[in-house]
Amino acid sequence: MARFLPFDPSHDQIYEEYQVASDSLNLDTVAFDYVLAAARSGARMIVLTGDAGHGKTHLCRRVIESYLGYDEEQARRLINEACDGRQVIRAAQDAATTGALRIFKDFSEFSPEIAAELVESSNDGEAVTIICANEGRLRAVLASDAAGSYCRELLKSFETSFDDGKASRDGSTHIVNLNHQSTAAGEDGQSLGDRAIRDWTSGTRWRACADCDARDACPINRNREMLSERVDSEVAGTRKQKLRLLFATLERIGYVITIRDMLMAFAYLLTGGLKCEDVHRMRKRRKRGWQQSYAFYNLAFEAPDTLSKEQLNRLPLMQQLPKLDPGRRAIREIDERIVNQQEIFGHGQLDLLFPAPSESEEDVIDAADGIDEIIGDPRNRKQRASEAENVTRVVRALRRRAYVDGVANNNLDMAHLGFPYGADFLGIVHDNLDAPARTLLKKRVIAGLHHIQGLQFADQTPTLHLVDPAFGRSMSGTAILAARIKPADVDLIRLSEKWGRSDEVPHHVKTSVDWIDRHVVLRIVDQKDAPHDLLLDLMTFDCILRAAAGHVPTKFYEHDIRRVASFLGRIAQSAHANSDQINLIRDGRSQTISIDGSTIQVGAGA
Structure with a gap:
C-alpha cells in the first residue's frame, strides 16, 4: 500500500502509465460497463470527462482489453504508444470482434486548435473515438477557433447533459461525466x-x-x-x-x-x-x-x-x-x-x-x-x-x-458529522419520507426561506411569501410582497428525479457512472411559467433549515444565502401582481392596501 502514498518514489505506480500488471487494482465501475456497451453497440464518439484521477486512462486500457481482445500488458503498452488520437487501434488477431478504437488519452498534449482539428477529422466512422479530457480543457477545445460543426455538436451534447441528465441523446455520441461518479455509491458493501x-x-x-x-x-x-x-x-x-x-x-x-x-x-x-x-x-x-x-x-x-x-x-x-x-x-x-x-x-x-x-x-x-x-x-x-x-x-x-x-x-x-438536519436531506435523496413527514419538512423549508428574506410572522404560515425584489431584504418589520406561493406548489425532489427515472429515460446519467444524489431540488411552480428549480447541496439545505430554526450564521453561509435570495428574487420578479393592490407584511401580519379612486383601503391579507 505504500506505493499509493505520495511519500516515496514508488508512488508513481498509482498512475496507469507506470503500473505493472501484477500491481494493478482493477475495480469494475458502472462507467466501464457503460463505455464497453456503448462501443459494442456502434457508438461513434465517447467523451470521458472529469478531474484528473477519476481513472479515464484506466478505463481506456480496460476497454482495449475487453473490446479489442488484448491482454493487460499489451493494452498498457498501447496506452503509452498508440493513444494520441492520430492512430487507429485494431482488434487483436484472435479477438472475437473486428472493431477498432481511436483514443485521445489526454487533450492537454495538444493546443486547443490542433485538438479541435483532430476531433473534426475523427468523424469518419472508421473507429469508435474515445476522448479523455477534463471539463475546462474539453470546453476550450470544442469552442476554439478551429472547431467545426462536429465540435459544436459535441459541445451542445455536453452542455445539455447538465440540464436533462442524458449521457446520450441519439445513441451515437455519449458523454460520460466522471465528476458525477461517486466512490460511496452502492449498498451492502458494493461501493x-x-x-x-x-x-x-x-x-x-x-x-x-x-x-x-x-x-x-x-x-x-x-x-x-x-x-x-x-x-x-x-x-x-x-x-x-x-x-x-x-x-x-x-x-x-x-x-x-x-x-x-x-x-x-x-x-x-x-x-x-x-x-x-x-x-x-x-x-x-x-x-x-x-x-x-x-x-x-x-x-x-x-x-x-x-x-x-x-x-x-x-x-x-x-x-x-x-x-x-x-x-x-x-x-x-x-x-x-x-x-x-x-x-x-x-x-x-x-x-x-x-x-x-x-x-x-x-x-x-x-x-x-x-x-x-x-x-x-x-x-x-x-x-x-x-x-x-x-x-x-x-x-x-x-x-x-x-x-x-x-x-x-x-x-x-x-x-x-456536523449536519443536524442531514437526516432530512438523506430522507429526500433516499426517498423514504412519507407524506406527513414531507409536508412538515416543506413547512420548515418555507419558514427558512422567509427568514432568509427577512420576513417575520406572528404565526407560522405554510404559504411561501416572496418579497418584492425592488425593496430587497426586509429589515424594518415591514415588507412589500410580490407573490404568494401555495404549499402544494413548493416541492423537494432528488436531482435524478428532476431528470426523470432512469428506467424511462434512455442513457440516463445514473446508468453511466456509480451514482449518488448529491443535490436535492427546491422546485417552485408558478402557474404562469415553467417550474423554477434550485439545486441545494447539503450545505445550502442545512443553511435553510438553520434559518427556519430562527438563526443562521450569515458570514459563514453568505454565499448560500445570496444564492437562495437571488433565486427567490427571480421568481418574485416574474410574478404578475395586481397594480391596484399592494400586499405587505407588517409587524408579523399580512395586510393588503387597495386603491379605490382617491380612497386607500387597508385590510387583512389573504
Whole structure:
C-alpha cells in the first residue's frame, strides 16, 4: 500500500502509465460497463470527462482489453504508444470482434486548435473515438477557433447533459461525466470504497504478518483487523458503512472525490504512512500507548506526529475530512454512554490505549474506562493543562470510535458529522419520507426561506411569501410582497428525479457512472411559467433549515444565502401582481392596501 502514498518514489505506480500488471487494482465501475456497451453497440464518439484521477486512462486500457481482445500488458503498452488520437487501434488477431478504437488519452498534449482539428477529422466512422479530457480543457477545445460543426455538436451534447441528465441523446455520441461518479455509491458493501478496502484487508498480502513478533503491537495490523470481514463481518460492515457515509457527505457538500484520492486515502487510513520497519523501531521505544494515533478513525481527522504538514498536503482528501470530525462535536446521548456508562468498548484494545501522564513509559490509560484514569489531582498550571489535553485527546478518540462503531442511533450520524438536519436531506435523496413527514419538512423549508428574506410572522404560515425584489431584504418589520406561493406548489425532489427515472429515460446519467444524489431540488411552480428549480447541496439545505430554526450564521453561509435570495428574487420578479393592490407584511401580519379612486383601503391579507 505504500506505493499509493505520495511519500516515496514508488508512488508513481498509482498512475496507469507506470503500473505493472501484477500491481494493478482493477475495480469494475458502472462507467466501464457503460463505455464497453456503448462501443459494442456502434457508438461513434465517447467523451470521458472529469478531474484528473477519476481513472479515464484506466478505463481506456480496460476497454482495449475487453473490446479489442488484448491482454493487460499489451493494452498498457498501447496506452503509452498508440493513444494520441492520430492512430487507429485494431482488434487483436484472435479477438472475437473486428472493431477498432481511436483514443485521445489526454487533450492537454495538444493546443486547443490542433485538438479541435483532430476531433473534426475523427468523424469518419472508421473507429469508435474515445476522448479523455477534463471539463475546462474539453470546453476550450470544442469552442476554439478551429472547431467545426462536429465540435459544436459535441459541445451542445455536453452542455445539455447538465440540464436533462442524458449521457446520450441519439445513441451515437455519449458523454460520460466522471465528476458525477461517486466512490460511496452502492449498498451492502458494493461501493468502490468498500471493494477497495475488502481487497486490501484480505488475501495473501498479509501472510507475512502471521509470523511477525510485532503483530500484537502493530497499528497497521489492528486497522486491518477492524476493517476486515474475515475477523468480524458485522462490525467491519458497520465501520465501512460509516466510512462510506463520511465520503458521501463530503461529496454532498461539493467536494469531488476521485478514485485516485480514494485509494491514497485508504492506503493512509490503513497504514498512517508507516512501514513495517517503522513499527518495529517505534515498538522498541515504547510497547503500548502510541498506536492510538494510527487508528484509522483518528487518522481520518488528525495527523500523527510522525507526518509533516507538507506530507499531509499531498493527500487532498485529508484536507477535507477534518471538517466532518465527530470528535469535535458533543452530543449528550453519545457522551453519556462513552464517558459515564463505560463498558461500551472492550478493555485492552490497542487503539484505545493512551500514554499515561506519569514518569513510567509503560503506564497506559485504557479509554474503555472513559476518563476515570485521567482525572487526578493537578497542583499547578502545567498539570492542569496536561490533564485537560489528555481528557480532550481521549474523548475525541472515543467519539470517533463511537461513530464508526455505530454506538448511537443512525439518526444521529449526520449530526455527529456536523449536519443536524442531514437526516432530512438523506430522507429526500433516499426517498423514504412519507407524506406527513414531507409536508412538515416543506413547512420548515418555507419558514427558512422567509427568514432568509427577512420576513417575520406572528404565526407560522405554510404559504411561501416572496418579497418584492425592488425593496430587497426586509429589515424594518415591514415588507412589500410580490407573490404568494401555495404549499402544494413548493416541492423537494432528488436531482435524478428532476431528470426523470432512469428506467424511462434512455442513457440516463445514473446508468453511466456509480451514482449518488448529491443535490436535492427546491422546485417552485408558478402557474404562469415553467417550474423554477434550485439545486441545494447539503450545505445550502442545512443553511435553510438553520434559518427556519430562527438563526443562521450569515458570514459563514453568505454565499448560500445570496444564492437562495437571488433565486427567490427571480421568481418574485416574474410574478404578475395586481397594480391596484399592494400586499405587505407588517409587524408579523399580512395586510393588503387597495386603491379605490382617491380612497386607500387597508385590510387583512389573504
